[in-house]
Amino acid sequence: MLPEERKQGARVVGRAAGSARLPQGMEAPEGLPHVLTLDCAAIPTGVLDIEFPADGRLLVFGEISDYPGEGTILHLPPEAEVEEAERSGIHEPFPLYAVPGTTAPGLSDWSHVAEAVDYAEGDAERTRLVKRLIEEIDRILDARWTQDIQLGGHSRAWQNPVEDRGDVLFLRIPESAVSDGDNYLTLIAGRREQIAERRYDELEFEVEL
Template sequence: MTATARETIREAGRARGLPEPVTDAFVRLLRPCVYLCRYEQLPEELKENARPAARAAGPAHLPPGVVVPAYVPHLVTIDCAAIPTGVLDIDLPADGHVAILAEITDQDEGFAFHIPAGTETVERPPREAKPDGPKSYEAFPLYAVPGVTRPAHLHLSDVAEAVDYAEGDAGRARRVENLMDEINASLSVRWGHGIQLGGYSPAHHDPLEDRGDVLFVSIPESAVFDGDCVTFVSGTREQIAERRYDELDFGVES
């Protein structure tokens, strides 16, 4: 997570008269991520030297012999070397590309591949569009922005230090609730509605962390095509670190 986000939350805690151990407990609960967004959504300070970190839509470029059903669209290919180092708390390859192709429906069908640097690739033929599926879009670049995430449903009871501090005191409980409102507000950024690498899942109905998984990448349909669904690619930390992408779970929330 960025130092700026940590300090913003600590300042909010001090402004509300909360003990530092309580505020620090909330800071420790947060997890870093990297957002992938369009150039126009970038923070102004990152625009000058911005380097594309991913390519969304368009055809996939895969090694010869890799077969994916023709109706499964290419969502995004991530340039691993262009992702800021030392930010994520999941293991992303240091080089090469990660290609994600997924059927954005309740079929939950998807494919993830790590393509090492220097690997020969061929352009995958255009997919066979379904009548009710997303239409084809031209490829476009995305840019990386380090970010911070909180659990999808953050409660006072999730933080033992906050429970001990607020127990039996309505005024203290309100101060903690106000801090959580500030955390929500400070982490709600315009580029945070794009593709997200790592961090907490933004799922509203069934957070994947509840079943012991961690988020690899979440891809809102609106960030690639027109639509309201979100594809979540997740697995265990070991599966992600060992590049066992064929074992990852693809889920969809609408």
């Protein structure tokens, strides 16, 4: 959950858990709970590293507590009139807030950064400064809300980063951010063109424990 002090000035962009809101006559995917709904028009512009719809609603249904993971993503046009689905949600709904941030792969091993190695050049003081800089960057990126839902950015996967196979992160959903369940982590990812062309049915749901 977003710390109270961060909610000031943050905009509500959707909701997590609860029942899905779907057009009349449309049924939720069988066996997949509603995970979250995003109001696409409410997402801040110019901050994402992926193509994202400018309007409408994005609904995510998925099994986020069972390996290997399964899910469905729906994009509803802005003119779609929706109503509460008959099937109740597993958990009480709560709002989602937009907080722009920065993500990056781990920087702990500075010796893998050619520029840092060239700068240090065996000098003890320069080596100390480089290590201190890396520590400060890690501290800045390690924000208190890093276990919340993430749209785009670096996957920061616990075991298998999607970037290692050439994919791009679409959504990162820790189970603990949606329910009081175990520490499962769901990564939804695919190729950049799949995301840009809204071929959401081709994206992969992967669960890590």
